[in-house]
């Protein structure tokens with residue numbers, strides 16, 4: 001198993017800080033010159049790029065929030081002309097308005113390089129067969145991993161939009177050794193294997209790289225036992241780049257942040273004060289190599305803490321604790337954490353259900369009740385009553401299996417959720 005340590009992963013703190021400062025200065029300069037939002041923000045606070053003479057000066061620049069990005073959609077935050085942008089992606093926008101992000105050719109190159117580092121950290125090499133079960137599309141997960149895995153010479157199977165049974169067929173027939181998807185989906189695949197009476201020993205899987213939603217150690221254990229693999233967490237977000245911001249090493253004790261590309265801070269979300277190592281708060285990230293979409297002190301909404309102590313794996317890069325919750329998004333029903341991304345994943349696997357939905361929690365009775373409104377394809381909505389109740393049942397069953405929650409499902413006409421969202425903004 002290869003766990004090649006890149007030069008940038010074992011530098012001493014001083015070296016890391018020096019590289020960060022040089023790259024930060026370039027980034028602030030670029031943002032100030034090319035992005036009206038940053039120029040106005042810095043002018044308003046009396047800061048010019050030359051004021052950034054140490055890493056501590058970064059804290060003089062105010063935070064960038066999701067609302068700032070929304071106000072400047074679609075291209076207001078871009079620091080290069082559109083003709084130099086070679087790719088667009090967007091943040092997952094089923095429950096919230098998506099944010100469009102762009103990449104220059106160099107950005108794609110850096111991203112690919114970072115994804116090779118994610119994969120190497122997990123022990124993936126050119127002999128591996130990597131099954132990518134993320135959704136290929138505007139979402140960054142699939143293409144991020146795809147480029148990285150191809151770059152290291154692994155064999156890539158782009159495998160989106162197949163249900164768990166079909167994923168298992170691919171996995172078994174083509175002898176996939178690595179599975180890349182959300183932890184919810186991996187757990188579902190493990191459950192289907194068990195229900196179908198297929199032993200994980202019949203598969204060739206050995207590594208799982210899971211991310212894009214928070215998951216717990218309990219879920220990790222279930223996935224590892226159910227699929228006979230080592231399951232590792234990775235973290236990223238489209239506003240910053242996509243996957244490739246940080247990844248767990250085999251110590252499974254925090255995710256190493258690629259500090260030669262990102263500067264992390266953890267703050268108290270109420271006061272904005274910076275928090276010391278070990279204290280949990282909101283993760284704030286600054287990109288220091290991005291050309292098309294530089295982000296300075298972006299509030300991610302994810303809760304974590306930092307750890308600068310030495311990791312037995314040999315990497316000197318700071319570790320962030322696994323993200324277990326967000327400052328928004330998550331809802332708690334009957335004491336169970338429910339993430340919209342998990343519901344979304346379930347819906348994409350059910351034929352006839354569209355990934356447009358609305359979650360409603362009724363807290364009036366003795367027990368909270370979750371109601372999911374889901375759009376269905378028009379031919380089903382208007383013609384097939386039987387199919388409607390079958391879909392309803394499937395959604396109920398899958399959500400019950402995943403969360404242990406019984407819920408109400410209400411199928412609605414195509415387009416109605418979008419209308420509801422527009423009216424409720």
Ligand SMILES: [Zn+2]
Pocket residue numbers: 249250251256311312313314315
């Ligand atoms: Zn480590």
